[in-house]
Amino acid sequence: MYFLAVMMTLLGAADSLLVSVAPARAQVEEPAVVVHRQPAVGIVALRLSVLANDPPGYAGAGHMIQHLLYSSLRDRVARVGGELQIQRTSDAIIYTATGPASELTYLAEILKSALSPKAPTTDALLSAERELREERLSEWETAQGHARSMLRAQLFPPDVSAAGTERSATRFSSSALPRIWSALYSPDRVSVVAVGDVHLEDVRSAFANLPEAASEPELLPISRDSIVLGSLAPPQATRGWVGAAYLASGLEPAAVTVATRLLGDYLRRRLPTVQVDSEHWWTHHGQAIALVLAVPEPDLDLARRALGTALSSLLDDLNLLDVTEAADAIRSEMLFYSRTPGRMAEVIGQFVDREGDPNATDQFYAALDSLDDDDVREVLEHAFELTPARIEIPPQTLHPRVQ
């Protein structure tokens, strides 16, 4: 669950401030390819990612292009019984096709076609705009998404929603999108992770000859974005929501993950009536520990106090046994989560996108095994010195209508 949270909460997207993503490989025309051979069944999961921030002023453009392509790609993959997923993380624009390994070349061609999107029709554009708007609204309207967005905006201002902003959405015309894509794409930003009954040479060969980058990316008329940091509308909340997030950039990621898990366990023990989510946010923007509590109204004071003292209380009781057990549990959850080719490709791919190192997943897994309580103590003490980002959403008060 914790590892899943680590993986699945890294879904915020880069917007448009001038931030570089994980470094592209200089002057490389072929994609970086990582293969995890899993010959159990004749399936392969192919995860193609393009490391990219949306250009300044065009937040959400990468995800918009994904929406425009999605139904066509999905239908083509379905012709061989496969499945397609799109994902926009803070690090990359991602397409994952899972299907028969014997269809490797066919599936690779479909994914490669996503790298040269055509100018959309007006119908398709309107439909994709509506889908993106729904994503934006759902993130703001519900307390769960709202709390995370507000914490993320305080810690990582450039890391705004994958769905962009109201303002940037007005700039996605059918003529602008090809120019935006030319600013996002070049072959050296592409990584491919393949998991399944395939060999490295075959995957390399299937993904050779990627579309070329635009020789001279066209200048876009807007060069800055405006990001609304405040609430657009009151979120829906029947419980109170209290959250705190601590920057943890530069610290050992495995230790941050374990510290996050231990903080979550501690808060659950202290607050049995409260829903506790503890998440390790880890993108190219940096790392953070996020704690989000959904609290019944009578317990709000108690929850605020517990959240405020969680770091110091955990520091007081920290011991090697708890650290080792937490690390073992996370390793076990990593294995369980990545038991299908699609999930394994997702896990390996997120590490590759972030670190640019094909062995990053193995290194993280090994680091968990060698952690001791001093490593975790360092993380907690670091966080203790910081002023955390905070969010609080009061529960809605329902008044019966007077006739």
Added chain:
Amino acid sequence: MKAVALAAILLAQSFGSDSHAQARVGVLSEPGTSVVAAELLFSVGPGDEDEYQSGLTYLAARSVVAPIEPLLDSIGAHLNVLPEKDAISFSLVSAPDVWEEATGILSTALFRDPPDSLTVIRERASIAAELQGRSANPADAATRAIDRAFFGPDHPWGRPTVGTPESVRRLQFGEVESFLRENFVSSRTFAAAVGPLDPASATAHLESLLGSAQGAPLDYPPFEPAERSIQAAYNSITTWVTASFIFPEDADEEAMRFIGYLAAAELSFSPLQRSIYNVESEVVTRVGSGEIRLQIVVPPEESEAWEERVAGVLTRLLDSPMLPDVYAGHLRRYAGEQLMALAAPEDRAHAAARRLLVHGQVDGHIPGLEGLTQERVRQAAASLATPTIVVLGPTLDD
């Protein structure tokens, strides 16, 4: 011709157990898979319950494993209980270094630990609440109705597999205790495991869990499908049309699976069939026989027309041969979907355990489809008897 086919099915059902040289343990070694999925499958189900005890198998299974869930959780093992008509399965997914410990904990609970009354009471309340919550679900109602029609109202498989809220609430601790002692025994157990395993040592471990008892004969009572259309009034805004085709144990299983796929494709949404909401197909093989089950969801005012379409779906497949490239396209997609259905190791372990139960052996996951010609499929389709159909939805009076 069809009467002969049905007679053959009934004969096979009656004497199905005699025709098996039954292996009870299967291991598939899968380097590269991150976990081990193991399944203990018991040939126990509604056929072992008395009429008034519907749901006893499932309650017994849940009660016996509930106390070990925290222990399994502590070593990162995930347990799931899957009830079916002819068997109940315990599926365990765990890290390779703890799978033997996890299966050991499970087998001890199943074969040695007596249930405790508090757990039985808690699980009984929990199952009854789950079933109560699903009682208004038309999908469940459609399944109950087709089971009753296909297997017969007096056949144990015609009853709901996990019982009803009322039947479960009636079950007593003593019934659970004696049911476990009599039926959850190693002689009725099949064990399968997939993952990064050494086949010899994994087989030895699973055999040690089962002990030295000989496999008990599989004894499932025969049934006779209604083979006609049955209307069932139900207060919903959609109509559910379900058809079941029986096929004999020695039928061309792969062709039958492909027929299920083709029938669903024929009935699915298209520019000419825009009113259909959902189509599903399932092919189940059991000892003695198998079943192709199709289910569609349509607007109530079109239910008669859709009932005819479902009844005639095989005739249309037989009457109009496909162009070779169209057929090849279907086969290509079907092959991919078959593989995708086995993407998770627990699904592969379950398929292996089912093959042990039904075929007495595990011989890999996916049968070859190379020889699945259009002629072979047509021959298999022609051997199918008239389907049993249930139309469940609002009537004109509603």
